[in-house]
Amino acid sequence: MKLLDFFRGERKKSASVAKERLQIIVAHQRSQRDQPDYMPMLERELLEVIRRYVKVDRDAVSISLDKDDDCSILELNVTLPKG
Amino acid sequence: MAKIIVVTSGKGGVGKTTSAAAIATGLALRGKKTVVIDFDVGLRNLDLIMGCERRVVYDLVNVIQGEAGLAQALIRDKRVDNLHILPASQTRDKDALTPEGVEKVLETLSGDFDYILCDSPAGIERGAQLAMYFADEAIVVTNPEVSSVRDSDRILGLLAAKTRRAERGEDPVKEHLLITRYNPERVDYGDMLTLEDIREILAIDLIGLIPESEAVLRASNQGIPVVHDQKSDAGLAYADTVSRLLGEEVPLRFHEIQKKGLLSRMFGGGRR
Numbered sequence A: 001m002k003l004l005d006f007f008r009g010e011r012k013k014s015a016s017v018a019k020e021r022l023q024i025i026v027a028h029q030r031s032q033r034d035q036p037d038y039m040p041m042l043e044r045e046l047l048e049v050i051r052r053y054v055k056v057d058r059d060a061v062s063i064s065l066d067k068d069d070d071c072s073i074l075e076l077n078v079t080l081p082k083g
Numbered sequence B: 001m002a003k004i005i006v007v008t009s010g011k012g013g014v015g016k017t018t019s020a021a022a023i024a025t026g027l028a029l030r031g032k033k034t035v036v037i038d039f040d041v042g043l044r045n046l047d048l049i050m051g052c053e054r055r056v057v058y059d060l061v062n063v064i065q066g067e068a069g070l071a072q073a074l075i076r077d078k079r080v081d082n083l084h085i086l087p088a089s090q091t092r093d094k095d096a097l098t099p100e101g102v103e104k105v106l107e108t109l110s111g112d113f114d115y116i117l118c119d120s121p122a123g124i125e126r127g128a129q130l131a132m133y134f135a136d137e138a139i140v141v142t143n144p145e146v147s148s149v150r151d152s153d154r155i156l157g158l159l160a161a162k163t164r165r166a167e168r169g170e171d172p173v174k175e176h177l178l179i180t181r182y183n184p185e186r187v188d189y190g191d192m193l194t195l196e197d198i199r200e201i202l203a204i205d206l207i208g209l210i211p212e213s214e215a216v217l218r219a220s221n222q223g224i225p226v227v228h229d230q231k232s233d234a235g236l237a238y239a240d241t242v243s244r245l246l247g248e249e250v251p252l253r254f255h256e257i258q259k260k261g262l263l264s265r266m267f268g269g270g271r272r
């Protein structure tokens, strides 16, 4: 939101909300494009395993596969709740 | 060898058939031998937009199943030389199409035509994948709307992976963005994604911008592709799109609010 709009107290225009949402969606879709077909299933199953021990949200788990020259690295990120 | 162009989108109702009919007609009007194929098996409507629904005898499925020859199924356009339509079946389901059958049809047509346009069904499943599989170029029809842009991005993913060119490691399918149903007033008001937003998010070349236009419904009522209506904004915008497909540089128009002409202001008539 522009500073001026903020002072005027104008609501954020809906098109700019749409653009921000799309940028996130498309970045996510594109990061998944080159991944092997088993990745979504692997992600779901990992989530299930983690949920046997800790109560986490769907979006608390993210995995990605980075390819190096001679090997691939599977990266797993889990955000655990406090306490 | 014909150039095979798929008109695709993921989302339904965004203007694929309208665009396939207009662009095919526009190419033929420019002297290119063109055939437009309806891949929307079970829900055919290209024949209606082209105004040849009463002349459909055989269709794509009949040809693929060997029940009719290609020459029997092709419909010659009444208005434009060099233009043919290959309709889809209304009764069969989409599994009646096989990759081998489609390949054979395209191969045969390839010898006789300059351009083959494939009007894709909606979705990202089998039918849509078959329509794009043999394409050299793709026109990705997108409305200025969140769900349409997201689906277009899914389609770009498929074009890059699930086409013959991708599988053979050949040059990738050339992707063109066609924005349709654009409303400059709503863009100006901040309630509609701008063309720059869409171009930035999808990051492919813009081949054309078609405004939301009353002329499109008028054209489909009559079964005359809107590109024939060269007094209308949408008709002119499709003609521009065809010129760009043919490699010409044509400036964009209709993306800004149009000032009403003196006449229409005096008589209060709507824009055509």
Ligand SMILES: Nc1ncnc2c1ncn2[C@@H]1O[C@H](COP(=O)(O)OP(=O)(O)O)[C@@H](O)[C@H]1O
Pocket: B009, B011, B012, B013, B014, B015, B016, B017, B018, B019, B122, B180, B181, B182, B210, B211, B212, B213, B214, B216, B217, B220, B234
């Ligand atoms: N530029 C436009 N302005 C106004 N209406 C349009 C425009 N383009 C398409 N339409 C309308 O949108 C509807 C869907 O169009 P269609 O070409 O059948 O889409 P699709 O083949 O993607 O399902 C139709 O009613 C058509 O008349």
Ligand SMILES: [Mg+2]
Pocket: B016, B017, B018, B040, B045, B120, B121
């Ligand atoms: Mg259609």
